[in-house]
Amino acid sequence: xxxxxxxxxxxxxxxxxxxxxxxxxxxxxxxxxxxxxxxxxxxxxxxxxxxxxxxxxxxxxxxxxxxxxxxxxxxxxxxxxxxxxxxxxxxxxxxxxxxxxxxxxxxxxxxxxxxxxxxxxxxxxxxxxxxxxxxxxxxxxxxxxxxxxxxxxxxxxxxxxxxxxxxxxxxxxxxxxxxxxxxxxxxxxxxxxxxxxxxxxxxxxxxxxxxxxxxxxxxxxxxxxxxxxxxxxxxxxxxxxxxxxxxxxxxxxxxxxxxxxxxxxxxxxxxxxxxxxxxxxxxxxxxxxxxxxxxxxxxxxxxxxxxxxxxxxxxxxxxxxxxxxxxxxxxxxxxxxxxxxxxxxxxxxxxxxxxxxxxxxxxxxxxxxxxxxxxxxxxx
Numbered sequence: 001x002x003x004x005x006x007x008x009x010x011x012x013x014x015x016x017x018x019x020x021x022x023x024x025x026x027x028x029x030x031x032x033x034x035x036x037x038x039x040x041x042x043x044x045x046x047x048x049x050x051x052x053x054x055x056x057x058x059x060x061x062x063x064x065x066x067x068x069x070x071x072x073x074x075x076x077x078x079x080x081x082x083x084x085x086x087x088x089x090x091x092x093x094x095x096x097x098x099x100x101x102x103x104x105x106x107x108x109x110x111x112x113x114x115x116x117x118x119x120x121x122x123x124x125x126x127x128x129x130x131x132x133x134x135x136x137x138x139x140x141x142x143x144x145x146x147x148x149x150x151x152x153x154x155x156x157x158x159x160x161x162x163x164x165x166x167x168x169x170x171x172x173x174x175x176x177x178x179x180x181x182x183x184x185x186x187x188x189x190x191x192x193x194x195x196x197x198x199x200x201x202x203x204x205x206x207x208x209x210x211x212x213x214x215x216x217x218x219x220x221x222x223x224x225x226x227x228x229x230x231x232x233x234x235x236x237x238x239x240x241x242x243x244x245x246x247x248x249x250x251x252x253x254x255x256x257x258x259x260x261x262x263x264x265x266x267x268x269x270x271x272x273x274x275x276x277x278x279x280x281x282x283x284x285x286x287x288x289x290x291x292x293x294x295x296x297x298x299x300x301x302x303x304x305x306x307x308x309x310x311x312x313x314x315x316x317x318x319x320x321x322x323x324x325x326x327x328x329x330x331x332x333x334x335x336x337x338x339x340x341x342x343x344x345x346x347x348x349x350x351x352x353x354x355x356x357x358x359x360x361x362x363x364x365x366x367x368x369x370x371x372x373x374x375x376x377x378x379x380x
Contacts, residue, residue: 004380022377024377049257140193141179173211180219217256
């Protein structure tokens with residue numbers, strides 16, 4: 001929360017009245033976050049995860065600061081190129097790509113692609129001959145609030161074979177990647193993956209294939225309800241593991257911050273639509289907001305991400321509440337398993353501020369579900 005955001009919201013209310021929920025992102029915070037990453041891991045290239053928030057103003061700022069970009073689709077590639085960033089600053093980091101999209105990215109100049117199986121390697125070889133590929137390994141995600149295991153990556157034992165296949169097909173077997181899970185609270189979680197990566201480097205070197213890059217992924221957290229370690233703590237832990245496992249032959253490294261880059265730069269203003277109880281004896285109130293899972297708060301799924309919610313009555317006595325969205329869908333409930341304490345004095349019509357929402361909100365917002373418009377976004 002910054003005074004700049006508060007001033008913008010105040011002016012917006014005075015000018016527009018009730019204009020529905022909105023996200024406001026402070027670019028000064030994004031700029032500060034980029035500089036923190038660059039300082040904490042000075043030898044790593046920053047590839048911002050565009051999927052976290054692809055707003056043109058965010059991309060333009062980061063491009064101007066010298067950031068590179070991790071893209072999940074051709075559309076994201078085109079969004080980055082529109083900033084003036086060159087194709088050599090872009091990685092097509094999605095391991096699940098249509099062959100025609102690989103070909104389109106290749107025509108746009110992209111030469112760095114993620115893979116996690118031989119079938120994907122074969123698609124890249126046909127559509128992007130001579131490109132560099134890195135193989136994503138499965139990685140333990142303990143300590144992460146939004147785990148990313150299983151869907152992406154291959155077993156560590158399979159990774160050498162995937163890269164050997166790439167080499168045999170004329171691609172450049174460039175390196176390895178992994179992801180320790182989004183909102184990773186344990187800086188030590190990179191160590192095991194780096195140990196595995198170093199073993200694969202040595203194994204393939206003995207077979208005549210020299211890898212040169214390790215993609216350390218994302219996972220760098222933003223603060224929600226709990227404090228998280230500082231960016232420098234992650235940098236120190238990662239550098240220590242690199243030295244331990246690679247010695248004096250530390251490879252090129254890249255990082256892919258998304259949430260850690262923009263999460264704390266954004267605040268959503270929402271309105272309380274209804275407050276009710278399900279029975280006279282029910283100790284828990286239901287508080288319905290004009291934004292829910294389908295309006296951009298999809299990461300409340302299974303209550304994995306618990307956002308800080310500020311109200312005008314903060315400081316008053318609280319009681320446990322279920323928080324839900326406005327749609328006619330029974331799963332549009334944000335917090336119920338662990339009720340959320342909100343002021344007893346909170347009233348219908350009150351404006352609340354949902355902090356830490358600069359990442360993975362506008363991109364999750366449905367277009368017209370139940371007739372509600374997509375989440376409005378302002379970058380200041």
